[in-house]
Amino acid sequence: MRILHTSDWHIGRTFHGHPTLDALRGVLDALVAQVREHAVDVVIVAGDVFDSAAPSAACYPLLSQTLAALADTGARVVATSGNHDSAARLGFQSALLREEITVVTDPTTIGTPVTLTDEHGPVHVYGIPYLEPAIVRHLWSGVELRSQAQTMAHALELVRADLAERGGRSIVAAHCFAAGVEATPGVEREIRQGGLDVVPLSAFDGPDYVALGHIHGRQQLSDRVRYAGAPLHYSFGEAGKPRGSWLVELGATGLSSVEWLELPVPRPLVTLRGRLDDLLDDQRFDGHDEHWVRAEYTDATPQPDPMRRLQTRFPWCATVVHLPHETLPDDGAGYARRVRAARDDAEVIDAFLVHVREGEGASDAERSLIREVLDARAVAEARA
Known part of the structure; x- marks a missing residue:
């Protein structure tokens, strides 16, 4: 039987x-x-x-x-x-x-x-x-x-x-x-x-x-x-x-x-790992457009709208995880210590970005925008 x-x-x-x-x-x-x-x-x-x-x-x-x-x-x-x-x-x-x-x-x-x-x-x-x-x-x-x-x-x-x-x-x-x-x-x-x-x-x-x-x-x-x-x-x-x-x-x-x-597998599962730009463009990730994709991007900082961007290449991308490839070694200067050492508000903001971005502070463009906002706030406070 x-x-x-x-x-x-x-x-x-x-x-x-x-x-x-x-x-x-x-x-x-x-x-x-x-x-x-x-x-x-x-x-x-x-x-x-x-x-x-x-x-x-x-x-x-x-x-x-x-x-x-x-x-x-x-x-x-x-x-x-x-x-x-x-x-x-x-x-x-x-x-x-x-x-x-x-x-x-x-x-x-x-x-x-x-x-x-x-x-x-x-x-x-x-x-x-x-x-x-x-x-x-x-x-x-x-x-x-x-x-x-x-x-x-x-x-x-x-x-x-x-x-x-x-x-x-x-x-x-x-x-x-x-x-x-x-x-x-x-x-x-x-x-x-x-x-x-x-x-x-x-x-x-x-x-x-x-x-x-x-x-x-x-x-x-x-x-x-x-x-x-x-x-x-x-x-x-x-x-x-x-x-x-x-x-x-x-x-x-x-x-x-x-x-x-x-039994047949209707849509195979794959986990892809790399920098977000590489996941989007590198030829080594070709051939996964019909797979369920778990994307693990290794950039040092979180990237904007990663799911939408990845789905342009991998329509069946189901989940995206940020897993930085490297983390900032502990230099003994914790977040609270960096904040206390800041000389002005711009340095306080930069210390915060270093903390949440695993060691990467504000870019030049971001510093310019931060300074513009802080200056505008100072002018408004002076007029008050």
Whole structure:
């Protein structure tokens, strides 16, 4: 039996203020084509289907069209809710969906699998929605559930107990932060508190394969426990990291093989660094006009209107950061000392410019303008 493991679609997410729905639609179309090409039996979407608990109206057609297209390939689809999703909104139509599509959002269904059969017997797919301990602990009396680790461990105990009675092979889909993963700063919403909510790898013992969601880059924690990551890049920290999904094959006795299937990257990410004039004119930065660009300009002082100027060369420049290449060494003359040593207002202003510009004072033109303003103020005060 073949299983495609994907996650973290984040339908509705923006990239530095730019909508991503059209790009995601193209990538999900490619994923549907892979499902058809590889004759996949089950598609697992391991949480964070939407990016928000209250997605816009435009997000719902993309989800419904993609789920229907996956089902039309002949595959069974099992999707779970993640920490970004509203379980109520994601699951409210689940009873009306085609029988080939199952959306798991109800914690009380943990331990009740979707069961498929191949020539080797049954395969049980257990969906575990994102579990917030404070919200779900009342569902299981007598069980201490104060952390993600405890809550996920209890969910897996329910799975193992059910599997022991049913027998056969099994897949688990869950959304959590597992021990040993490398997160991308600023990308995955924090669902840990002081490290207590990291789920240990041992919690996932038992199933033949565990399809995890929440981390946006592909990661392999063991042969049978993996993250597929998000189908799009949502941060410049993810630049160069592959996008795709895991194609998992179960044989007669369990996990047989796992293969990575690449997905297209609609617009690659690149970080360009140099003086602003070089970023605007230097030929070494050619070829990035269709990339998402993070520009880091290294001029000693902030430059006027850098985003507008950079977008004339890089239309998809999404962020600009001023990172001076050199900073003024500490000569022992701090800002307050320079101000005290100033002989007139013009020198006070120059001391301020030296301070905020990392060592560069007023230019000749600026000195002339400063002097003109100060002289005009002196005349006005004399007349008062």
